[in-house]
Amino acid sequence: xxxxxxxxxxxxxxxxxxxxxxxxxxxxxxxxxxxxxxxxxxxxxxxxxxxxxxxxxxxxxxxxxxxxxxxxxxxxxxxxxxxxxxxxxxxxxxxxxxxxxxxxxxxxxxxxxxxxxxxxxxxxxxxxxxxxxxxxxxxxxxxxxxxxxxxxxxxxxxxxxxxxxxxxxxxxxxxxxxxxxxxxxxxxxxxxxxxxxxxxxxxxxxxxxxxxxxxxxxxxxxxxxxxxxxxxxxxxxxxxxxxxxxxxxxxxxxxxxxxxxxxxxxxxxxxxxxxxxxxxxxxxxxxxxxxxxxxxxxxxxxxxxxxxxxxxxxxxxxxxxxxxxxxxxxxxxxxxxxxxxxxxxxxxxxxxxxxxxxxxxxxxxxxxxxxxxxxxxxxxxxxxxxxxxxxxxxxxxxxxxxxxxxxxxxxxxxxxxxxxxxxxxx
Amino acid sequence: xxxxxxxxxxxxxxxxxxxxxxxxxxxxxxxxxxxxxxxxxxxxxxxxxxxxxxxxxxxxxxxxxxxxxxxxxxxxxxxxxxxxxxxxxxxxxxxxxxxxxxxxxxxxxxxxxxxxxxxxxxxxxxxxxxxxxxxxxxxxxxxxxxxxxxxxxxxxxxxxxxxxxxxxxxxxxxxxxxxxxxxxxxxxxxxxxxxxxxxxxxxxxxxxxxxxxxxxxxxxxxxxxxxxxxxxxxxxxxxxxxxxxxxxxxxxxxxxxxxxxxxxxxxxxxxxxxxxxxxxxxxxxxxxxxxxxxxxxxxxxxxxx
Numbered sequence: 001x002x003x004x005x006x007x008x009x010x011x012x013x014x015x016x017x018x019x020x021x022x023x024x025x026x027x028x029x030x031x032x033x034x035x036x037x038x039x040x041x042x043x044x045x046x047x048x049x050x051x052x053x054x055x056x057x058x059x060x061x062x063x064x065x066x067x068x069x070x071x072x073x074x075x076x077x078x079x080x081x082x083x084x085x086x087x088x089x090x091x092x093x094x095x096x097x098x099x100x101x102x103x104x105x106x107x108x109x110x111x112x113x114x115x116x117x118x119x120x121x122x123x124x125x126x127x128x129x130x131x132x133x134x135x136x137x138x139x140x141x142x143x144x145x146x147x148x149x150x151x152x153x154x155x156x157x158x159x160x161x162x163x164x165x166x167x168x169x170x171x172x173x174x175x176x177x178x179x180x181x182x183x184x185x186x187x188x189x190x191x192x193x194x195x196x197x198x199x200x201x202x203x204x205x206x207x208x209x210x211x212x213x214x215x216x217x218x219x220x221x222x223x224x225x226x227x228x229x230x231x232x233x234x235x236x237x238x239x240x241x242x243x244x245x246x247x248x249x250x251x252x253x254x255x256x257x258x259x260x261x262x263x264x265x266x267x268x269x270x271x272x273x274x275x276x277x278x279x280x281x282x283x284x285x286x287x288x289x290x291x292x293x294x295x296x297x298x299x300x301x302x303x304x305x306x307x308x309x310x311x312x313x314x315x316x317x318x319x320x321x322x323x324x325x326x327x328x329x330x331x332x333x334x335x336x337x338x339x340x341x342x343x344x345x346x347x348x349x350x351x352x353x354x355x356x357x358x359x360x361x362x363x364x365x366x367x368x369x370x371x372x373x374x375x376x377x378x379x380x381x382x383x384x385x386x387x388x389x390x391x392x393x394x395x396x397x398x399x400x401x402x403x404x405x406x407x408x409x410x411x412x413x414x415x416x417x418x419x420x421x422x423x424x425x426x
Numbered sequence: 427x428x429x430x431x432x433x434x435x436x437x438x439x440x441x442x443x444x445x446x447x448x449x450x451x452x453x454x455x456x457x458x459x460x461x462x463x464x465x466x467x468x469x470x471x472x473x474x475x476x477x478x479x480x481x482x483x484x485x486x487x488x489x490x491x492x493x494x495x496x497x498x499x500x501x502x503x504x505x506x507x508x509x510x511x512x513x514x515x516x517x518x519x520x521x522x523x524x525x526x527x528x529x530x531x532x533x534x535x536x537x538x539x540x541x542x543x544x545x546x547x548x549x550x551x552x553x554x555x556x557x558x559x560x561x562x563x564x565x566x567x568x569x570x571x572x573x574x575x576x577x578x579x580x581x582x583x584x585x586x587x588x589x590x591x592x593x594x595x596x597x598x599x600x601x602x603x604x605x606x607x608x609x610x611x612x613x614x615x616x617x618x619x620x621x622x623x624x625x626x627x628x629x630x631x632x633x634x635x636x637x638x639x640x641x642x643x644x645x646x647x648x649x650x651x652x653x654x655x656x657x658x659x660x661x662x663x664x665x666x667x668x669x670x671x672x673x674x675x676x677x678x679x680x681x682x683x684x685x686x687x688x689x690x691x692x693x694x695x696x697x698x699x700x701x702x703x704x705x706x707x708x709x710x711x712x713x714x715x716x717x718x719x720x721x722x723x724x725x726x727x728x729x730x731x
Contacts, residue, residue, distance in 0.1 A: 054465065054466040054467075055466050118692060118693075119692070119693060120693075121468075121692070121693025121694055122692055122693040124467070124468075124693070125467075125468065125469065125693050128467040128468075128469050129469060146466065146467065146468070149466050150466050150467045152467075222586075222587065222590075222593065223587055223590040223592075223593020223594060223595075224590070224593065226676065231694075266677075266678065266679050270586075270593055270594040270677055270679065271594075271677065271678065272593070272594050272675070272676040272677045273676060273677075273678065274672075274676045283561075284562055285561060285562070285592065409465055409468075409695050412694060412695045413694075413695050413696055416689075416690070416694045416695065416696055417496075417696075419689070420496065420686060420689055420690070421496050422678060423678045423681055423685065423686075423689060424496055424497065424499060424500040424678065424681060424685075424686060425499060425500060425503065425677070425678040425679035425680065425681050426496055426498070426499040426500065
């Protein structure tokens with residue numbers, strides 16, 4: 001044996017293994033932090049609290065429409081779509097019908113790949129860091145100024161998207177992107193309460209003074225009550241419980257009061273947070289759950305243990321001006337190597353047949369199509385009458401609708417810290 | 427005869443691996459924790475040069491870790507959960523490891539395979555299995571009710587609702603942690619127990635020690651390194667765990683410090699806070715590691731290998 005050749009003893013091995021494991025115990029966080037580096041190279045400015053968003057873009061409100069400046073010219077009209085290779089869709093997992101995207105790939109001779117993200121903010125972070133290079137990305141209006149200011153999405157040439165005429169007029173030129181310069185709508189939804197009539201006996205839609213109060217009177221449903229795991233939704237719900245309709249407030253007093261109210265729910269009902277309401281309510285794991293309108297439709301269509309349970313499901317839709325309402329959209333990413341095809345994908349998703357199939361055959365979230373009305377869905381037997389309130393109409397949107405719009409950076413920090421306080425269980 | 431440089435050379439892959447996948451990422455997190463954030467894209471801007479470090483995020487998190495502030499409760503809860511889970515692993519794992527090492531003869535190979543079996547299934551899948559087991563009508567829930575275990579746990583105040591283990595109960599999170607990590611505890615402990623020279627025990631018995639005294643004064647000290655090694659292997663990752671409470675509970679009142687890190691790294695304008703919590707957690711774990719190394723070194727001196 002060589003003098004330097006000393007076998008590792010068991011103890012030494014354990015010591016060293018322990019040391020390695022110890023230092024690696026935070027590896028998840030370490031690696032996730034390595035995801036990217038800043039592109040613009042700017043330093044942190046003190047946020048002003050004014051209604052200016054990223055890059056000085058005014059923050060849109062339903063009452064204050066914003067026309068976004070094009071940072072480059074859109075692609076020329078009349079170009080042929082690119083073929084071959086892979087076409088990447090960057091969106092929420094299980095939020096688009098695989099059959100729909102397969103048909104798109106077949107139609108244009110490309111392999112379609114879906115790259116999922118956890119939420120839009122995380123998706124934007126990944127896109128900005130360059131760790132993904134998608135062709136199209138799902139977006140929300142509140143994040144749109146950020147991706148436009150960061151030049152992460154391309155201006156659109158609407159000549160390629162004639163199907164935009166199929167959507168409600170208010171979404172052909174929405175307040176957050178007048179002229180549809182950067183995106184087209186995908187789905188619409190409202191935030192309300194999903195519940196089961198066999199478990200929850202209160203008549204939630206007619207609760208006075210405020211149906212949102214049900215969460216603060218849910219002792220008897222302890223362990224079966226949940227909120228969405230979204231900071232904007234949970235804090236907005238607590239604001240609405242207090243009768244405050246400014247769900248984009250950046251007033252620390254109001255946000256902190258909302259957080260305090262949410263913390264009361266620990267003792268009242270051992271409140272839970274999560275995003276599986278479309279599954280948990282039909283499967284009896286949750287009885288009272290803050291939810292999006294599409295959740296109960298998806299739950300009815302796909303997660304019912306039996307059809308009888310379908311009659312027990314309800315969704316309280318707060319109605320115009322009384323509860324959060326919103327929409328998702330599609331944008332063409334700056335990273336695309338297939339800009340023409342990306343435009344055609346947006347057009348494809350706005351096709352009446354494709355959008356309807358995606359809605360009723362898969363995700364339960366409706367596109368804002370003129371053709372889709374609650375009455376027709378009930379008549380066709382697609383949904384039961386008891387869930388008619390889950391289907392929105394254009395009249396649900398308007399200048400007085402409550403939209404979770406973009407915040408200043410200071411506002412985002414305020415809301416994030418508030419949500420962290422709530423989820424810490426403190 | 428091998429050349430002198432051969433064996434040091436064999437360490438290069440490990441060293442490179444550590445440099446690239448541990449030290450470099452660690453420094454990136456340090457840079458993020460002491461850096462700033464791009465106001466447009468909310469991307470962290472790491473401060474690579476210590477002279478440029480902005481300590482305000484670390485100070486902020488330290489302040490929030492004080493009693494009464496936001497991170498205090500979740501930090502204390504994390505320590506409680508990890509401590510109780512470790513105790514559970516010792517109570518369950520030590521007898522198992524002892525039996526396999528000392529009393530299983532023909533079945534030893536089979537038992538070892540069974541101990542390794544959980545590694546064949548992903549941790550997340552094993553946790554998700556609990557959802558079905560403990561759901562209404564689930565076999566696990568029915569078993570706990572039928573055997574009276576639920577009733578006993580309820581009367582002892584361990585659980586608040588015997589029919590709803592998934593309703594945000596600390597017990598379920600601790601159960602999940604024990605279940606998820608116990609294989610990592612048993613295997614090093616088994617290795618340690620298996621290598622104890624039986625002649626030590628025979629000597630103790632010859633000198634008049636009862637079986638229990640022989641176990642307590644010979645087996646336990648000689649298995650101390652395995653015990654501590656297994657404890658380190660499970661407690662350190664437990665401190666960073668966030669998916670177990672997410673899956674089996676989902677209640678804020680059962681969240682752990684890893685959930686806060688996850689939240690701040692999950693988009694939004696303050697990844698610096700997530701990085702600062704990570705650095706402080708790593709520093710805390712390093713203290714535990716130093717204690718472990720010191721104890722093992724002391725044991726090495728006291729007990730010949």
